[in-house]
Amino acid sequence: MQHSAPAPRWIACAAACPGLSLCRLSTLLSAALMVIGCVATTSWAIEGNEPIEADGFPAEYPRFVSEHFVLVSHAHADLARARLELLEKTYARFYDAFEKADFEPQPTRTRLIAVLFDKHDAYVQYATDADRIDMSWTNGYYSARTNRVALVLAGDERIATREPVQTAATDREDQLLPFAESATATQAARPVEVSVSMRPISIASTAHEAAHQLAFNSGLQQRGVMYPLWVSEGLASCFEPQSIDDLFGPEHVNKSRRRDLIDAMDAGTVIPLNDFVALTRLPTNDARAVSHVYAQGWALFHFLFENHPKELKQYMKKLTTLRPGRRSVSTMRQEFIAAFGPIEKLQAKWDEALLAHQRAEREHVAQQADMVALESRK
Numbered sequence: 001m002q003h004s005a006p007a008p009r010w011i012a013c014a015a016a017c018p019g020l021s022l023c024r025l026s027t028l029l030s031a032a033l034m035v036i037g038c039v040a041t042t043s044w045a046i047e048g049n050e051p052i053e054a055d056g057f058p059a060e061y062p063r064f065v066s067e068h069f070v071l072v073s074h075a076h077a078d079l080a081r082a083r084l085e086l087l088e089k090t091y092a093r094f095y096d097a098f099e100k101a102d103f104e105p106q107p108t109r110t111r112l113i114a115v116l117f118d119k120h121d122a123y124v125q126y127a128t129d130a131d132r133i134d135m136s137w138t139n140g141y142y143s144a145r146t147n148r149v150a151l152v153l154a155g156d157e158r159i160a161t162r163e164p165v166q167t168a169a170t171d172r173e174d175q176l177l178p179f180a181e182s183a184t185a186t187q188a189a190r191p192v193e194v195s196v197s198m199r200p201i202s203i204a205s206t207a208h209e210a211a212h213q214l215a216f217n218s219g220l221q222q223r224g225v226m227y228p229l230w231v232s233e234g235l236a237s238c239f240e241p242q243s244i245d246d247l248f249g250p251e252h253v254n255k256s257r258r259r260d261l262i263d264a265m266d267a268g269t270v271i272p273l274n275d276f277v278a279l280t281r282l283p284t285n286d287a288r289a290v291s292h293v294y295a296q297g298w299a300l301f302h303f304l305f306e307n308h309p310k311e312l313k314q315y316m317k318k319l320t321t322l323r324p325g326r327r328s329v330s331t332m333r334q335e336f337i338a339a340f341g342p343i344e345k346l347q348a349k350w351d352e353a354l355l356a357h358q359r360a361e362r363e364h365v366a367q368q369a370d371m372v373a374l375e376s377r378k
Contacts, residue, residue, distance in 0.1 A: 055113050056146075068108060073116035075153055082198055083116050083151065083206055090210040090239055097238075097249040098220065101309045103316070105218035112213055114149040123152035140205040142212035144223045149209045154199040204240040204256075207248065211239035220316055224324030228332055229279050231316070233294055234301030250305040253357075255364075260295035262361045263288075265354060270296060273350055274343050278332035303353045308340060315339035 055063075057072050064071040064080045069087045073080040098105045117123035120136075127135035127150060131143050140151040215221040215235055237257055238250040248254070264270050269292050271279065276296060283289035304312040318335065333343075340346055 057115075065111065068111055069114055070111045071114050071116055073118070075116050075118040079118075079153060079157060079198075080116055083114075083202075086198075086203060086206050086244065087114060087210050089244070090207040091214060093249050094211060094214045094218075094239065097251055098218075101250075101305065101313070103220060103309075103313050105214075105220055108214070108217045112149075112217060113147070114151065114210070114213075117150070117152040120152050120155075123150060126150055139201065140209045142209045142216075144216060147213070147216070147223070149206075149213050151202075151206055151209065154202050157198055157202060198244075200242050203243060207239045207241055208236045211236040219320065222320040222322070225319055225322050226280065226325065226327050226332075227319065228277060228336075229282070229293065230276060230297040230300045231319070234297035234299075237294055237298035238301060238305075250302055253302070253360075254298050257295045257298040258357055258361055260291045261299050261354070262358055264292035264295060265358055267292070270354065273300075273347050274333070276300065277336040277343065278329040280329075280332075299354070299357065300350075303350060304340070307349065307353075311339050 055070060055072065057063075061072050062074060062077075062080070064073065064077070064084050066084050066088050068091050069084060071080055071084045071087070073083075075083075095105055115126065117126065123139075124134070124136045127133050127141065130146055130148075130150075131141075133141075135141055135150075139154065140149065142149050212232065212235075215232070216223050220235075221227065221232065235250070237254060238252070239248055240254055240256065241248040242256065261270075267288075269289065271293070277300075279293070282293055301312075315336070318339070337343060
C-alpha cells in the first residue's frame with residue numbers, strides 16, 4: 001500500500017506466503033505483510049563511540065559475506081549461512097529470469113545489505129529506529145530509504161545437531177571426507193552433523209524481500225518513483241518459494257498466490273483491470289481482501305511477463321525515468337494503456353488467464369484428494 005504522501009514512503013507487502021510460505025496465511029499477522037520504504041534515520045541503535053562500519057553497524061556485529069550480499073546477524077551462524085544461501089539463490093533466479101526475458105537487469109554495484117535478527121523485539125526496535133515504522137506484525141521488510149532488507153527468525157527455527165554413529169570409515173568415505181585420516185578413522189573424528197530448520201514462511205519472506213531489493217538495485221525499478229501495487233508486489237510475489245528446492249520466478253506459478261486468487265474469484269472480489277492497474281492502496285482491516293490484492297498482483301505480473309514481455313519491459317523502463325513524487329490514478333492508467341494497449345482488449349485475455357488458473361487449481365485439488373483417498377485405502 002502506498003501512502004498519499006508526495007512520494008511513496010512505504011508499501012506494505014504481503015509477502016510470505018499467502019497460503020504460506022512463502023506458506024498459506026489467513027490473517028494480517030500470519031500473512032506477514034512486508035514493507036517497502038522507510039522514513040527517517042539510516043543508523044540503528046548505535047550508542048557510545050563504537051567504530052561504525054560502512055554498512056552503518058558497529059564493527060563487532062557478526063557479518064556473513066557472500067558474493068552479492070552482506071548479512072549482519074547475531075543469529076546462530078548456521079541459520080545465518082542458510083539465509084545467506086537463500087539470498088544468493090534468489091539473486092541467481094532473479095537475474096536468470098529477467099536476463100532470459102531481455103529485461104537487461106544491471107549488476108548490483110556493491111554487496112547488498114540484509115539484517116537477520118534472532119529475536120522479534122530486536123527486529124521491531126530496529127524498524128522503529130531505522131525507519132520509524134511499527135513492524136511488530138511482520139517478519140521481514142525491505143526499506144527503499146536504507147536500501148536494506150530486515151528479517152527475523154521464526155519462533156521455531158532451530159539448529160539440530162546429531163552425533164555421528166561410531167563406525168569405521170570406508171575407502172570411499174575417505175575420498176568423500178578429506179578430514180578422515182585413514183580407512184580406520186572413526187566417525188568420531190568428523191564434525192557434528194548440523195541441520196537447519198527454516199520455516200516455509202521464512203523462505204518465502206526472505207526471497208520476496210530480496211526480490212524487492214534486487215529490483216531496486218538492478219535498474220528494473222527506481223527508488224522514489226510511485227509504482228502501482230501490481231508492479232512492486234506482483235514482481236516480488238513471483239519470488240516466494242515454499243521450500244529451498246521449489247522452482248520460483250515470474251515464469252513459474254506461485255501456487256500459494258494462485259489459491260488466494262481462486263478464493264478471490266469465488267468470492268467475486270477480483271478488481272476490474274481498469275481499476276487494478278492504477279491501484280496503490282491496500283484494503284484496511286481485512287486480511288482476506290489484502291491477500292486477494294497480492295494474489296491478483298502476482299497473477300497480473302506473471303500474465304504480462306509470459307504473454308507481453310516486451311511491453312512489460314518497456315513499461316517498467318519508462319517508469320524508471322519518471323521524477324519522484326505522486327501521480328494521479330488517471331496518469332498511471334494512461335501509462336499502462338500506452339504500454340499494453342486498450343484495457344478492454346486486454347481484459348478478455350486476462351479473463352481467460354484467470355479461468356485457466358481456476359481450472360488448474362481445481363484439477364490440483366482433485367488430484368490431491370485422489371492421492372489422500374488412495375493412501376487411506378492402503
